[in-house]
Amino acid sequence: MMADRISAPAPTASPGSADFERDVHAVARLVPEGRVTSYGAIARYLGAARAARMVGWAMNRALSADAVGGSIPAHRVLNRQGLLTGRMHFPTPTAMAERLRAEGVPVEQDCVVDFAERFWDPSTEL
DNA sequence: CTTCTGACTGAAA
DNA sequence: GTTTCAGCCAGAA
Numbered sequence: 020m021m022a023d024r025i026s027a028p029a030p031t032a033s034p035g036s037a038d039f040e041r042d043v044h045a046v047a048r049l050v051p052e053g054r055v056t057s058y059g060a061i062a063r064y065l066g067a068a069r070a071a072r073m074v075g076w077a078m079n080r081a082l083s084a085d086a087v088g089g090s091i092p093a094h095r096v097l098n099r100q101g102l103l104t105g106r107m108h109f110p111t112p113t114a115m116a117e118r119l120r121a122e123g124v125p126v127e128q129d130c131v132v133d134f135a136e137r138f139w140d141p142s143t144e145l
Numbered sequence: 146c147t148t149c150t151g152a153c154t155g156a157a158a
Numbered sequence: 159g160t161t162t163c164a165g166c167c168a169g170a171a
Contacts, residue, residue, distance in 0.1 A: 058153055069166045075152035105152035
């Protein structure tokens with residue numbers, strides 16, 4: 020049951036491929052509210068553990084392209100340290116932190132508190 | 146064309 | 159424990 024196909028991304032997508040970017044957006048959307056994930060986690064889930072940077076680039080396009088009208092919670096994607104490295108790419112440098120706080124994610128000095136507990140690994144959770 | 150930088154990560158010193 | 163280096167792929171100068 021529950022075979023509602025959660026948009027399970029195909030691990031065959033390689034970096035630079037349109038499918039890869041689509042998968043990144045798909046996983047980002049699957050991140051539960053109040054949870055956060057890392058670029059490497061998504062990249063690894065897609066079979067490109069070394070393409071974490073490409074994930075970040077894909078997210079950048081997500082904001083720019085605003086695919087589906089900002090339905091992509093890019094603010095839930097952080098680096099391995101739980102640091103809001105992408106905050107500078109948001110409309111405002113505080114938008115990312117404010118957004119996380121609005122979801123119940125405490126942020127201090129551009130760093131998510133209890134990042135390990137908030138961490139959501141697609142390879143494990145999904 | 147070459148070179149550098151970048152929403153990263155892991156390993157080495 | 160921190161700091162530095164190298165790998166990765168793509169885009170911009």
